[in-house]
Amino acid sequence: MHSPIDALDGRLITLLTEEPRIGVLECSRRLQVARGTVQARLDRLQARGVINGFGPEVEPAALGYPVTAFATLEISQGQGSDVRAHLASVPEVLELHTITGQGDMLCRIVAHSNADLQRVIDRVVGFDGIVRASTAIALENPVRYRVLPLVAQAATEEAEYPERP
Amino acid sequence: MHSPIDALDGRLITLLTEEPRIGVLECSRRLQVARGTVQARLDRLQARGVINGFGPEVEPAALGYPVTAFATLEISQGQGSDVRAHLASVPEVLELHTITGQGDMLCRIVAHSNADLQRVIDRVVGFDGIVRASTAIALENPVRYRVLPLVAQAATEEAEYPERP
DNA sequence: GGTGAAAGGTCATTAAG
DNA sequence: CTTAATGACCTTTCACC
Numbered sequence: 001m002h003s004p005i006d007a008l009d010g011r012l013i014t015l016l017t018e019e020p021r022i023g024v025l026e027c028s029r030r031l032q033v034a035r036g037t038v039q040a041r042l043d044r045l046q047a048r049g050v051i052n053g054f055g056p057e058v059e060p061a062a063l064g065y066p067v068t069a070f071a072t073l074e075i076s077q078g079q080g081s082d083v084r085a086h087l088a089s090v091p092e093v094l095e096l097h098t099i100t101g102q103g104d105m106l107c108r109i110v111a112h113s114n115a116d117l118q119r120v121i122d123r124v125v126g127f128d129g130i131v132r133a134s135t136a137i138a139l140e141n142p143v144r145y146r147v148l149p150l151v152a153q154a155a156t157e158e159a160e161y162p163e164r165p
Numbered sequence: 166m167h168s169p170i171d172a173l174d175g176r177l178i179t180l181l182t183e184e185p186r187i188g189v190l191e192c193s194r195r196l197q198v199a200r201g202t203v204q205a206r207l208d209r210l211q212a213r214g215v216i217n218g219f220g221p222e223v224e225p226a227a228l229g230y231p232v233t234a235f236a237t238l239e240i241s242q243g244q245g246s247d248v249r250a251h252l253a254s255v256p257e258v259l260e261l262h263t264i265t266g267q268g269d270m271l272c273r274i275v276a277h278s279n280a281d282l283q284r285v286i287d288r289v290v291g292f293d294g295i296v297r298a299s300t301a302i303a304l305e306n307p308v309r310y311r312v313l314p315l316v317a318q319a320a321t322e323e324a325e326y327p328e329r330p
Numbered sequence: 331g332g333t334g335a336a337a338g339g340t341c342a343t344t345a346a347g
Numbered sequence: 348c349t350t351a352a353t354g355a356c357c358t359t360t361c362a363c364c
Contacts, residue, residue: 020219057217084307091314099301136264149256
């Protein structure tokens with residue numbers, strides 16, 4: 001079994017990440033391959049789900065939501081799906097995971113300000129089934145969400161799950 | 166002061182998120198406005214930083230990293246910047262925040278498998294300055310990262326910080 | 331490879347705050 | 348008066364067959 005992507009895929013993803021506006025033809029020039037190759041690779045990557053799309057990357061801070069926080073929620077037994085639906089209905093909840101450990105769910109929320117965060121938290125936790133919540137405010141973001149290093153690593157791995165002693 | 170985006174901006178972002186492949190001309194048709202308007206709005210949104218770009222959305226799971234975890238790290242005083250540099254050098258660290266609370270940093274990491282997660286964690290915490298680490302594995306992801314509801318809310322807010330009692 | 335179709339830019343006019 | 352939207356025109360560039 002080989003890695004899900006090869007070196008060319010990796011270079012292509014890197015190139016598109018750094019300069020999203022360029023087209024297929026420009027890619028083929030930069031990568032020194034035929035345009036058909038680039039198109040085929042792109043189709044394959046999208047078909048395999050490696051690339052989900054090219055949607056606009058929206059910055060919540062620029063939308064007026066500069067405050068980010070992570071809330072760990074403890075859920076009472078059997079109320080999981082109701083809680084999920086509730087959290088999904090809150091626009092300020094950007095992301096929700098169920099996790100192992102004493103907390104049962106972890107969600108990322110944003111707010112207009114620290115004061116406004118109280119309003120959001122009240123809305124988030126104001127629901128039957130949420131037993132306890134602890135919130136941590138994000139101060140700095142030294143590493144913004146990125147996948148390029150991961151792509152580079154995946155592209156140079158020969159086997160899908162390389163041997164590790 | 167008005168909201169950073171208006172209703173047309175919101176419709177444009179929503180449209181581009183739902184159908185990223187369509188171009189400016191198609192947008193202008195769907196939104197029933199002139200092409201120049203769409204172009205001007207897009208330029209403005211990018212200039213203001215509301216839209217950061219149109220890079221490919223890469224799915225780590227499809228790259229062979231289906232396991233996601235959140236690690237809370239406790240850092241010894243004064244070692245913050247070294248730890249940041251170290252974490253930034255680990256490809257599996259997708260994101261890093263400094264946070265309030267007993268933990269000092271929160272990072273999102275991915276791995277090939279639960280077993281492989283051990284290797285990643287060892288690499289993450291194997292660094293002077295990291296006192297303690299607690300890791301929560303993400304099981305399900307009921308709400309994938311999304312900003313559309315937030316965009317819709319921002320677009321309908323008249324003032325940047327609407328009055329809240 | 332050739333061809334129809336967009337993207338991207340500029341302009342004058344018009345409308346609205 | 349300032350800002351924005353519109354439709355027209357043009358050139359370059361790309362996507363598709």
